[in-house]
Amino acid sequence: MLVLDNIHSAYGKIEALKGISLEVNEGEIVTLIGANGAGKSTTLMTICGVNRVKQGTISFKGERIDSLPPHVIVRKGISQAPEGRRIFPRLTVIENLEMGAFVRTDAEAIGKDIEYVFGLFPILRERRQQLGGTLSGGEQQMLAIARALMARPKLLLLDEPSLGLAPIVVAKIFEAIKGLNRQGATIFLVEQNARMALKLAHRGYVLETGRITMNDTAAALLNSRRVQEAYLGA
């Protein structure tokens, strides 16, 4: 579904991605794990078009998307819950969700989808008239995911949904991600919390300073010595 081929990308003069290749197939949860500064978020931002590709190609459903602007890529069916959530603090929960559906014009279906994400995260229903900025961290993360879902993406990108959240909240969110996948969603998950991510995903990639160093099924990665030593603290 999504294929990255030898992608180079840079922040100014600093090359953050030095030729990474990866693939996400329909119906999969694929995770990209790595330490701080390995280039995980850059990878996501490059897929969405916020960061420019210097070299290499990205294709989505057989179509090149690496030179498209971000707002077009969203319309192609890729939406993301960005790192640090980045919900709109001064819009209410409902307004945030409506913003997520910005590319759509089918008002009726949008209403139904709001009900759907409320079913997924019932706490958001209770908070629907509250301003985004007044939600707790976990609620904001749920809102960020729900907002990304509102675009009815074919591929959902999640950037560190566990960031700064209590373990119990993380478990809840990961449970919801699992549920989404069971209903058929394709998910590309970038995580620092390697254990949780690998337990959830089907396949995984390990990113180290801008290069993919390992690539295997999630179970195999979980059992690999190198991953255990470097990321699981074993």
Place this chain on the structure above:
Amino acid sequence: MYLSRLKTSFLAAVWILILTFPLAGIGTRETKVVTGEESTIKQELVLRSGPFLLAGVVFACGLLWLGVKPLGRVIHAVSRRARNLSARGGFMIWKRVVLAGLMLAVIVAVLSMPFWGSERAMRKYVDLGVEVWLYVLLALGLNITIGWTGLLVLGYVAFFCIGAYVYAILSIQCGLPFWPGLLVGGLSASIAGILLGIPSLRLRGDYLAIVTLGFGETIRYLMQNLKSVTGGMQGLPNQDISGTIAVPAWISDGPPRSVHYYFLTLTLVVIVVLLLRRLNNSRIGRAWVAIREDEVAAQAMGINTFKLKVLAFALSAFVAGMAGVVFAARIGYFTPDAFKFETSVLVVAMVILGGMGSIPGVIAGAALLWLIPWALRDPIPRFLSTHFPAMENVGIEDYQLAIFGGILVLMMIFRPQGLIPSRRASYEMGLEEEEESR
């Protein structure tokens, strides 16, 4: 504790004295010395009492203010009690009635204002009213970029300038009538906005502010130096700008010209307000708010942020351009000096003081910031000199800017969210809990 109050007030007073003395403390007095046939004018330096008076006022206010704090707490408690009562519904209806009554009174006052009193007095106030509405227009336009989209534009006066010049030149050279001129002026400002926006809207925050500031000055200098077209510092000749608005005879035969402009500007304000209200609730308005809140997240939502920012620029420039056309037609003669950087800053202050993003707030802010300096310049000194002859030599006029600045500072301390804040601004300023308990 009392000692520290004394100290604080004293220091504030000394500070004011140091600040104002070099500027206002020393004046000159001219005396006519007659020696035989010749009379010469002798100038001598005199000490003026103003700064000392001001320092004294600050000292007294400091003491009072610091001593009054407990009283403030009582007022706060009472108002909270009242609020709780109103939350139970008792006062809710009354509040609405009072608000509706006030609104009605304001509407009636605004509509009937040109017909009060004698014709001479009226003309003066009608002219003042036209100025207020012009600034309200400017502030409403700037609110699109600063208040809604979060783009700090510091050279807004440039669009006003372009509207004025385009209309004036076309009216003189080609005899362009007023109504199409209004559109042409707005559109040309709008095009300038787009041309400025395309390269500069890739910048963010402070950088955009600097570029727009430069643009504002560039346009003014351009008008100053394009002598063959604009007349440079001499200004355009006034006789050919068609100062009359083409209106049906029953209007033009009636009240004098300034009244026409009063209702013209008022109508423009009403139209712009209605339009902006619709826009605010539309997809575009939402997208603007999203851009202001978090540009990257807005992009991730599929918003074409660049296009929408350019649109905000174009629209806000259009409003300023129209205001410029009205300005040119009304005043008949102007030079590039009418479009100084200070005007841009004043309009920014109107938007911020009134309450960023809030339409009633911006209107109130514009009206107040135009009326306060006017009051300090004219009615207040006149009132003081007739009723308190002792105050005559103080010259409140000299302190116009100081008092104006003081009011701004006080506003920012006590009501940073603006006079009539938008719901969202009150959250940002951390006043959310207060709103909720209401």
